[in-house]
Amino acid sequence: MPAKILVSACLLGQPVRYDGKGKLLSHAALTRLQEEGRVVAFCPELAGGMSVPRPPAEIEAGLTGEDVLLGRARVLELTGGDVTSAFVAGAQKALAVTRESHCCHALLIDGSPSCGSISIYDGAFAGRRHAGSGVTAALLRQNGITVFAGHEIDRLMAELEVYL
Numbered sequence: 831m832p833a834k835i836l837v838s839a840c841l842l843g844q845p846v847r848y849d850g851k852g853k854l855l856s857h858a859a860l861t862r863l864q865e866e867g868r869v870v871a872f873c874p875e876l877a878g879g880m881s882v883p884r885p886p887a888e889i890e891a892g893l894t895g896e897d898v899l900l901g902r903a904r905v906l907e908l909t910g911g912d913v914t915s916a917f918v919a920g921a922q923k924a925l926a927v928t929r930e931s932h933c934c935h936a937l938l939i940d941g942s943p944s945c946g947s948i949s950i951y952d953g954a955f956a957g958r959r960h961a962g963s964g965v966t967a968a969l970l971r972q973n974g975i976t977v978f979a980g981h982e983i984d985r986l987m988a989e990l991e992v993y994l
């Protein structure tokens with residue numbers, strides 16, 4: 831059976847981001863994966879109970895998704911709300927979906943406090959990023975899922991050739 835890939839719903843153009851928009855990744859390889867029925871679209875923040883639109887949120891104090899999972903960092907909204915539990919719940923649901931769907935790979939949008947896998951915003955809501963993963967990307971990696979950022983799709987496809 832061809833390997834399936836968990837993909838950030840917003841990368842598929844679904845309007846699930848905090849601002850009510852998507853962020854479509856137009857790429858022939860992604861289209862091919864969709865046509866082959868190998869894409870599992872998922873938005874951890876909606877799965878965790880967040881609504882659209884919602885205030886932007888960042889992991890506090892230059893910390894990372896791993897810190898959130900260890901209980902030593904919170905995810906805070908620009909408006910001050912603590913949405914840590916929703917982000918952790920969304921990550922856990924993402925992991926459950928990868929297991930149910932037999933996904934070994936994920937393609938997630940970078941920068942997000944959930945889906946970021948290379949860099950995330952630093953908690954100051956000033957547009958600055960630092961190296962690190964969001965909560966979902968961190969939990970998936972901790973459980974053996976190989977996570978790629980959207981712009982790394984060519985690397986993902988090269989790795990998937992092994993599974994074709």
Ligand code: SF4
Nearest residue numbers: 839840847873942945
């Ligand atoms: S949680 Fe992930 S899939 Fe959902 S809007 Fe944010 S980046 Fe997109």
